[in-house]
Amino acid sequence: MAAPSPPVSRPVLLAGLGAAQILGWGSTFYLPSVLGPRMGESLGLAQDVIFAGVTVMYLVGAVAAPRVGRRVDTRGAREMMVAGSVVAAASLSLLAAAQGLAGYAAAWVGLGLMLPMVLGPTGFAAIAQAVPAPAARRAMTLLTLLTGLTSTIAWPVTASLEAGLGWRGTLAAFAAAHLCLALPLYRLVLPPRAPAPERPAATPRADGGVTPLRFVLLVLALGLPNAVTSGLQLVLIALLGGLGHAPAAAIALAALHGPAQVTARIIDLALGPRTSATATGLFAVSLLPLSILPLAAGGEAVWAGLFTVAFGVANGLMTVVRAALPLELAGASGYGTLTGRLALPGHLMVAAAPPLFAAVLGRAGPAGVASLTVLLGLVALAAMVALARSRRGEARALSAAGRSSRASTRSGRG
Incomplete structure (x- = not known):
C-alpha cells in the first residue's frame, strides 16, 4: 500500500x-x-x-x-x-x-x-x-x-x-x-479523505448533529442576514440615490461597503481566538438592524456613509459566522451535512431577496427598504439570541453532569 x-x-x-x-x-x-x-x-x-x-x-x-x-x-x-x-x-x-x-x-x-x-x-x-x-x-x-477580492479580480x-x-x-x-x-x-x-468522526459513528447523522429546533434557529439566524445582504446590495446604489445623492456620489458611498467588510474580517482574524462564533454572530446580527439608524438622522453624506460602513461590517462578520458557527455545533465530521442542509433554505432566501428588495424600493422607497431590513434583522437577532441561550443551557447541563459524575466517583471511593 x-x-x-x-x-x-x-x-x-x-x-x-x-x-x-x-x-x-x-x-x-x-x-x-x-x-x-x-x-x-x-x-x-x-x-x-x-x-x-x-x-x-x-x-x-x-x-x-x-x-x-x-x-x-x-x-x-x-x-x-x-x-x-x-x-x-x-x-x-x-x-x-x-x-x-x-x-x-x-x-x-x-x-x-x-x-x-x-x-x-x-x-x-x-x-x-x-x-x-x-x-x-x-x-x-x-x-x-481572499475570496473578498473576487470581483476586483474577476x-x-x-x-x-x-x-x-x-x-x-x-x-x-x-x-x-x-x-x-x-x-x-x-x-x-486538500486531504484525500474525510477526517475520522470525533465520536464513534458509522455514518454522519442525517441531521448534522443538530436538533430540529436548533436547525430552525440556525436557518433564521444565518439565512436571513445573508438574504438581507443579497437584497440590499442589489438596491444599495438606487437606495442612496433615492435619498438625494447624485449617481456618482451614490456609487462612491456604496463603494465603502467593500472596505468595511474586509476591515471587519481583519478584526475578526485578530480577535477570533478570544471569541466564539456565537458571540461574534450576536454582535453582527445586532449591528444589521442598527446600521439603518443613521438614515433616520437624514440623507446627508455623512449619515449615508455611516450606514454603508455599518452594513458592511455586519455583512463581513456574518460571512465568517456562517462558516464558523456550524463548525462549533457539528464539528469537522458533521460540517458538510449541516451546511448542506442549511444551504437548501439559505439559497432559496438568497434567490428571493433581490426581487423582493427591488419591489419594496419601487413601491415604498428607501423607507420601505429600511423597514424591511430592520424587520428581518430583528427576526434574525431573536433567533441568534435563542440559539445562544440554548447553547449556554447545554453548557450548564454538561457542567452539572460532570460535577455529579465526579461527586459519585468520590463517594464510591469513600
Whole structure:
C-alpha cells in the first residue's frame, strides 16, 4: 500500500483553495455583470432573463446541497470539488455553445449542480477537514479575505478576455481554467479523505448533529442576514440615490461597503481566538438592524456613509459566522451535512431577496427598504439570541453532569 501523501502547509492550502474559489465565483456568479449585454444581444434574450441564470443556479444548488453535504462528510471535500470542477467546465462549455434560451438555461442548471460541489460551504468544509479545529476558524476567515477580492479580480479579467476572445471564447477559457487550474489545485492542497468522526459513528447523522429546533434557529439566524445582504446590495446604489445623492456620489458611498467588510474580517482574524462564533454572530446580527439608524438622522453624506460602513461590517462578520458557527455545533465530521442542509433554505432566501428588495424600493422607497431590513434583522437577532441561550443551557447541563459524575466517583471511593 502506498504511503499517504504528507499534508501541505497551511499557507499553500489557503492560497490554492482561495485561487480556485476566486475562479469558481468569478466564472459563474459574476459573469452576467460583464458578459450579460453581449450574451443578451447574441442570444436574443433580455437582461432580466440573462441575470435570471444566477437565480436558476441558486435554486438548483439549493436542491442539490443536502446530498452533496452528506457526501462531503463521508468521502471528503477533495473528491467533491474535483468532480465539481469537471461539472463547471462542462456547464461553461455548454453556455459558450448556447444558441438560445434552452441552451442558456441548461447551462445554468449545470452550474447550479456545481455550486454546492465547489463553492461556499464546501470550501469551508475543506478547511474544516484539513485544519485542526482550534485553527480552523482563523483559516476560514483568511479564506473570506481572499475570496473578498473576487470581483476586483474577476471583472477586469473577464472584460479583458471578452475584448480579445469574445464572450463565447471567454467562457471556453474559463471552462479550460477549471480543468487545468482549479481541478489540479484541489487535488494538490486538500486531504484525500474525510477526517475520522470525533465520536464513534458509522455514518454522519442525517441531521448534522443538530436538533430540529436548533436547525430552525440556525436557518433564521444565518439565512436571513445573508438574504438581507443579497437584497440590499442589489438596491444599495438606487437606495442612496433615492435619498438625494447624485449617481456618482451614490456609487462612491456604496463603494465603502467593500472596505468595511474586509476591515471587519481583519478584526475578526485578530480577535477570533478570544471569541466564539456565537458571540461574534450576536454582535453582527445586532449591528444589521442598527446600521439603518443613521438614515433616520437624514440623507446627508455623512449619515449615508455611516450606514454603508455599518452594513458592511455586519455583512463581513456574518460571512465568517456562517462558516464558523456550524463548525462549533457539528464539528469537522458533521460540517458538510449541516451546511448542506442549511444551504437548501439559505439559497432559496438568497434567490428571493433581490426581487423582493427591488419591489419594496419601487413601491415604498428607501423607507420601505429600511423597514424591511430592520424587520428581518430583528427576526434574525431573536433567533441568534435563542440559539445562544440554548447553547449556554447545554453548557450548564454538561457542567452539572460532570460535577455529579465526579461527586459519585468520590463517594464510591469513600
